[in-house]
Amino acid sequence: MPIWLTREDVQAVLNMPDAINAVAEAFRLLSLGQVELPLRTNMPVTPHQGSLLTMPAYVGGDVDGLGVKLITLYAENPQRHNLPAIQGSFALFDPRTGALEAVMEAGYMTAVRTGAAGGVAVRHLARPDVETLLLFGAGAQAPYQLEAVLCERPGIRQVWVVSRTRAHAEAFARAMQERFGVAATVPAIVEEAVRAADIIVTATSAHEPLFDGRWLQPGVHITGVGSHLPHAREVDSVTVQRAKVVADQTQACLAEAGDLVVPLAAGEIEQEHIYGELGEIVAGRKPGRVDPAEITFFKSVGLAVQDVAVARLIVDRARDAGVGQTLTI
Structure with missing residues (x-):
């Protein structure tokens, strides 16, 4: 059965060092051609100074993850509405069958995986x-x-x-x-x-x-x-x-x-x-x-390959730890 993971659930199982390693592996597999990665769509929401992004990907290798992220970017949210600038949800699927595995709050995951990409760059370039x-x-x-x-x-x-x-x-x-x-x-x-x-x-x-x-x-x-x-x-x-x-x-x-x-x-x-x-x-x-x-x-x-690799890590750890709520669809 698929599970739902809140922001708090994701925070409980995800740390930066492991996220850096997961993102590094995603970049490596991208270089080796073991991913499917279409360009994301970025739809502006001009009247409200925001945008909606859709980011699907498949990552092969040992990751073997399939998913899509729906995310909104509203830079003025913290000042205007006391809300995060980045909000969204991520859906992870079983790549073998297409069955839904999990839905999770994606704002925290996105923040961590973006930081993790910088960490990978520092590892190799600084x-x-x-x-x-x-x-x-x-x-x-x-x-x-x-x-x-x-x-x-x-x-x-x-x-x-x-x-x-x-x-x-x-x-x-x-x-x-x-x-x-x-x-x-x-x-x-x-x-x-x-x-x-x-x-x-x-x-x-x-x-x-x-x-x-x-x-x-x-x-x-x-x-x-x-x-x-x-x-x-x-x-x-x-x-x-x-x-x-x-x-x-x-x-x-x-x-x-x-x-x-x-x-x-x-x-x-x-x-x-x-x-x-x-x-x-x-x-x-x-x-x-x-x-x-x-x-x-x-x-x-x-x-999106960063998201999929980190989401795969999150879901595997959440299931091992008994974190999350079972969804009935």
Whole structure:
């Protein structure tokens, strides 16, 4: 019988280290051609500044999962309605028969798997000796990006937080310092933090670049997860030009990632400037970081294979733990 899993149920069985490993396997299988992954649909709900996404996928290998996520993105929800910016549900099916296995709240799963993708990127692209992290964004996704970086690079000793309002950034920094035990502050001057950062993560709803790519120091790694529209970008063309660019999936990024679409359209880079996909690196088909001085940029628009791999993990653990409510359909 299928089961229903609430947000609390998912939280009870899912942790970031295991999510990182599940997402890494999903990327690896994607690189090996053992998935079915159509481009997601993104339907705008313009009057309410939101959108509805549908994201189906099949992941083969040992994962052997089939599912679809229905998710809404409303960036202003926390401020306007005291609701999460990301909400949704995920349905997992038995790939052998098509029978429904589970339905679960997908907001928490999405937040964790998005953070986990950043963790996989840090594992393969960031220098091992990093000590400083600059985080743009203090919204729903930011804690998970921070947690994933700390899972893969526990030597981080200083976190800087930049948000639209200083008060919000300061409150977030205090909460993260208490939660993770790492020094977290708001920089007095953003340029100085960019110049000093070993890792930069952008997790915002910005439509224009957040910093000047000329400020980046050699050896920095950047993860961009916030923008997912072809006209919106968090990093400028200089950043992209200076970096080894790695996509979660090239096809998806060329359709949705303004960070790459805009400089490509302007003739500032060629498509060949995209080094490859993260799954190719995980699978050992291409090397990740090869030089301590190179700048790396991982662009993620989010893939349904991540959802399926993490959902498969969640459902298996929930059944083992007796978590969830049986559905009668």
